Amino acid sequence: MSEQPPLIISGVSIVDKPWSCPPLTRPLTLDEMDLVITGSQPLAPPQALGLARHPTPSVCIALFRPGTSGADVLLHLRADNHLWGLPGGAMEVGESLEQTVRREMAEETGLTGFDVRGIVAVDSDPATGALFTYPDGNTVHYVCLAVLAWMADWEASATQLRASAESLALYWFPWETCHDSLPEPFAPIHQRRLVAAWACMQESAPLLLLG
Secondary structure, eight states: OOOOOOOOOTTOOOOOOOOOOOOOSSOOOHHHHTTTTOOSOOOSOGGGTTBOSSOEEEEEEEEEEEETTEEEEEEEEETTTOOEEOOEEEOOTTOOHHHHHHHHHHHHHOOOSOEEEEEEEEEOOGGGTOEEEOTTSOEEEEEEEEEEEEOOOHHHHHHSOOOOTTEEEEEEEEHHHHTTSOOSSBOHHHHHHHHHHHHHHTTSSOOBOOO
């Protein structure tokens, strides 16, 4: 086995710029909430626009594979906030959680043929990163289910891997290395999910089955 180089999208530069999600200073009125993603002229203060009325279910995936001295975990550098973290995304209407996991992994990384083990954590607290503002001003409150997955086919994990428009880089990191020194800058909320996934890998914490 040999290490796979990061996949970088050509022509995209990484901006060294801090990313933050400013808190709202007051509750939104119903009129302000109704302006979300309507395309109409704003009638509310700019900071109120773009906040979704309802929380959005989403997944992030801690995908491991056999490594040279243990296990590797797949991490990606996001194009929207320039932070390292786990692949994932929002659930679409009509999908099961497992279908969302497989679609998001195929779209963001090209990977298929992995086993979905179960749910390792659920995050919904806006104070710890569940409220996310995108560069276009759209703010979404995610309820994220962190999922553990395993890809036994090492060759496929290397040859299938491809970056998407959502990733600046994809890389298989040896767990024994990134456990002590994650790539920087790394999303804090994803660090917690990654630790929870590893605990379930070692059977020191229970898994919840996907339904």
